Amino acid sequence: MSDSKETLLSQTDSSDPPPAYDANPPQRNALPRPPPLTIPILNDLRNRRVILASSSPRRRQIMSLLGLPKLEIIPSNAAEDFPKTMEPFEYVLATATKKAQTVYEQEILNEEKGEPGLILAADTIVVDTTSGTILEKPRSEAHHLTMLKTLRNNRDHKVFTAMAAMAPLASARQPGYALETAIEESTVRFDTEVTDELILAYVRTREGVDKAGGYGLQGLGSILVEKIDGSHDNVIGLPLRSALRLMEKVLAKADDDDDDQLPGDDDESGEEEE
Template identity: 55%
Template sequence: MSKSLLPSEPPPPYEDEPGSNAQKTSASGTSGARRAPPGPPPLLNLPALNTLRRERVVLASASPRRRQLLAQIGLTNIDVCPSKFAEDLPHELGALNYVLETASAKAQEVYRREIDNTERGEPAIIISADTIIVSHAGRILEKPRGEQDHINMLKMLRDQVEHKVMTAVVVMKPLESAVEPGYRMETHVEETTVKFDAHVTDELILAYVRTRDGNDKAGGYGIQTAGSILIEKIEGAYDNVVGLPLRSTLRLIEKVMEPEEDELGGDMFVEEEDEE
């Protein structure tokens, strides 16, 4: 992943830093503040992230949006290994179990394939995610199968007004110990409520569908692109609708990166299935 995804301009100074507008107009022109260093803003200085920037971080997804989101917390050297899991679990599982089991199966499939990679080495962590749309009536929506399916999907979301976006995130770390199953896995499911504009016309839906912007996205729209014209408001995390809730992902990363010895005497393989 190119580091061009990170800001390249220097961060703006505080008002009391030398070189700021406030300093230029100050009568005294003196300040004890330290001048901001030249170059791009520094990366988040967190122990888990600092370690992972030197290690192999595997993303079990081909989604460019998830790579871009991970770049926002400074994880730019991502090894993309899309999962080969068929994603064919029955919808009868219910939305929460469906999305969580799908994301977990993606991580496990990539783990089995990459754990003995002699060329690139063992992953430090594996990150997987699965995003679904759940209509107001409880129907799980996947990516549209064709243009007419795409149109019908967006009309349904408009007419039902509100729906939920659910993303399951799984962070897995292979363990040095030989204890089964050989990894530690932390999970989380994030929910965001999205309200479509009830006044969106059929003509606007057709025009959007023909941009092909949403044909590769669950629910058939992208909030970060032209699909935002369909949306009146959201309740919850914006980046969850994009495809990866960063706040929760960082929390899982920090949890799974805790030293193994801190978990002695407890169950280090318990999965957290909390929902917000």
């Protein structure tokens, strides 16, 4: 099995040096788009301004499968500076929520396009379950090699994706929006027969330089993986089934708030009618 994997990766070798770790990653071709689903939540969203608060091309490709004509990509500029000493669940959820809130505050007063109908943000982390360490993107080739060898030697690791969805309320109630969050967890098992030579060959493709954990399941990185327990697209960066359920939940919450508003709720308290 290892020989066949090494043969496949050897076909990607080039006499040219691989790109630097601070270079922009190569652009990938978008996934082919199937006919749009006709379900109530998507029919509703097609009439709304929907924002994906992410610069990830993988998340953009996955979201494009929903066929939302008004989908916009507006990455959050919020600093991802929560301490890595936080529990993984807390860290990834706090980061995703901060991304969503930052873009919401930026776009809610957009006079040109109008307020967004829904904002979805996500954050994905890879966790070394042996040490409990949150793995970031590789900083150098040496760091990349060490990271992947550690994942192989430990065999199993966890991938968490947190999502935060926000929708504005039509009422004047504070805080002015509905917020719902969800976390998806997958366990990834690396193939222990993967050799150091295969890892080096993969690292030199530079496919994994912009990915937490240093590999891309949707590409050549799948050659390192033996099996996955849980959602595959969660490992890629956006579990679509959970995201769709979350968007449906936050819109229902926003609509329920509007329905619950009683006549006269907007009247200022303490004032008498003249």
